[in-house]
Amino acid sequence: MPELNLILLGPPGAGKGTQAERLVDDFDLPYYATGDILRAAVKGETELGKQAKEYMDRGDLVPDELICQVIMERVDSSEAADGFILDGFPRTRGQADVLENGMDRLGRRLTAALLLDASDEEVIRRLSGRRICVKNGHLYHVDFDPPKREGVCDQDGSRLIQRDDDKPETIRRRLEVYHQETSPLVDYYEEKSILRRFDAARPPGEVHDHIRATLATLRLEDEL
Ligand SMILES: [Zn+2]
Numbered sequence: 001m002p003e004l005n006l007i008l009l010g011p012p013g014a015g016k017g018t019q020a021e022r023l024v025d026d027f028d029l030p031y032y033a034t035g036d037i038l039r040a041a042v043k044g045e046t047e048l049g050k051q052a053k054e055y056m057d058r059g060d061l062v063p064d065e066l067i068c069q070v071i072m073e074r075v076d077s078s079e080a081a082d083g084f085i086l087d088g089f090p091r092t093r094g095q096a097d098v099l100e101n102g103m104d105r106l107g108r109r110l111t112a113a114l115l116l117d118a119s120d121e122e123v124i125r126r127l128s129g130r131r132i133c134v135k136n137g138h139l140y141h142v143d144f145d146p147p148k149r150e151g152v153c154d155q156d157g158s159r160l161i162q163r164d165d166d167k168p169e170t171i172r173r174r175l176e177v178y179h180q181e182t183s184p185l186v187d188y189y190e191e192k193s194i195l196r197r198f199d200a201a202r203p204p205g206e207v208h209d210h211i212r213a214t215l216a217t218l219r220l221e222d223e224l
């Protein structure tokens with residue numbers, strides 16, 4: 001079977017985590033979300049993890065080069081020999097180049113960059129509808145998963161609040177950052193003809209079917 005080396009792109013709230021989970025089940029691939037990888041490297045006390053921890057302990061951003069090294073270490077590991085799903089990396093064109101060059105050195109290439117596309121309005125609707133209970137962190141959504149009584153947790157009766165992260169003004173700022181960072185990447189992968197777009201406003205099951213069909217086609221083309 002040809003490798004499936006995948007990148008996930010898309011705004012917050014587009015369902016990247018959900019789709020990644022399903023692809024992991026479908027294809028038995030490791031899923032690398034940048035934040036998790038850094039945390040795992042720190043916890044595992046790898047050489048790179050120790051370096052990253054020094055920055056994190058100081059409250060500094062982990063430098064690009066170090067993040068790239070941590071990611072490439074995973075990509076080059078035996079568990080990722082048949083492929084991988086990257087989420088949150090690359091975030092810049094520079095990182096995309098590092099990945100591209102690293103893959104070249106390994107004699108591998110990216111299969112596809114999967115863009116889960118959703119309009120800003122859709123993202124705001126989804127994220128600003130989220131509510132969390134103050135006591136145990138149970139999650140609800142005013143449209144998609146409302147509690148039986150408005151503002152009250154079904155499970156423990158505690159109050160439901162909106163996190164600062166989910167307030168429309170915060171979401172708009174996150175979206176601005178997202179567009180600034182991601183549009184150059186979308187262009188980059190479009191130029192390389194490996195960008196595939198999916199309408200993230202569709203129900204998750206439909207998006208998943210569409211992604212699977214696309215990957216099946218790509219694999220067939222690969223085998224020819
Ligand atoms: Zn609760």
